[in-house]
Amino acid sequence: MSRRGKSTFRRMNALVLGLVTVAAGAVVPLVVVGGASTADAALRKRVDTDYTLLRRAPRSYVIGTAYRDWTVDVHGEQDAGYRWARVHGDLNSCLWIYSGALSGDAAQADSCGAAATMPVEQFTNGQIGGSDTDGASVATVAGANCATWDGSHIRGYGNVRPWEVPSAPSAPVDGQVAVGQTVQWRYVSRDGQWVMVRDPRAGDTEGVGQQGWYFIPRDCLPAQLPS
Incomplete structure (x- = not known):
């Protein structure tokens, strides 16, 4: 990763928290931000940093961590530098991950469907x-x-x-x-x-x-x- 890329990565990943804090007990609908899945809409990548934080939505709450060399299948386009992805490792879950922490571009079938925000x-x-x-x-x-x-x-x-x-x-x-x-x-x-x-x-x-x-x-x- 270039010096400029590392700097951008630190700035983006430092934004750990959601843009809006949701009050306890509030009902938050599932927000869909992508279209319908297609047969070959994903790319297989891997984490090439020591770790990268996983989020419920781009630049929002941290809900987990992916580590170096974990496999990640990204779907759709970037959103504020993040990608909707199936994160393998010990999670095997669809979450948001910072694009700058990933490398690789092997074709992979879509396994997550439309991008979504996890309700608080x-x-x-x-x-x-x-x-x-x-x-x-x-x-x-x-x-x-x-x-x-x-x-x-x-x-x-x-x-x-x-x-x-x-x-x-x-x-x-x-x-x-x-x-x-x-x-x-x-x-x-x-x-x-x-x-x-x-x-x-x-x-x-x-x-x-x-x-x-x-x-x-x-x-x-x-x-x-x-x-």
Whole structure:
């Protein structure tokens, strides 16, 4: 990837949150932004960065992570730099992925159908923190199910399938957040077991090195979450 491409990638992927925060309990219809699928509408690509964040819509909430060399079948045209795609790896789900993190162009049959936005209530339990640009700051705690990877730093996960009940954690992240340190929390998964957070210590490393957005157990945060 060129220097200019990397810079664009960091800027685009830094826009982690939705343009509009949806109030808890609001009914959000499934938004279709593409046409009907065709037999050979997809291209098979692979992730060629350390990781790339997956979203419910272009430039919207992060709902997972794809990692280097994962296979991705993209469909349709770009939308704000993102592609509707079937993400393989440990997900095998149709989500939005940043186009600049992908390479390859082998023809592949369409397996996702029309592009869509995942409703907020489909992947959260209604608890949403922060603003359109970041999560809300909160100190971590040593709850019953808050595991660490080295005795002090919280074990996170790149994926938990927050839209499923029960959720299914995968892709462990050995984060830099020690118990007692703060994170920026964004939302609680639909089953109430996980929280999407941003680790301020990760810095501006979108796509390279330690990822800053990932899931941690709900028990790693206090019972009352600040808004």
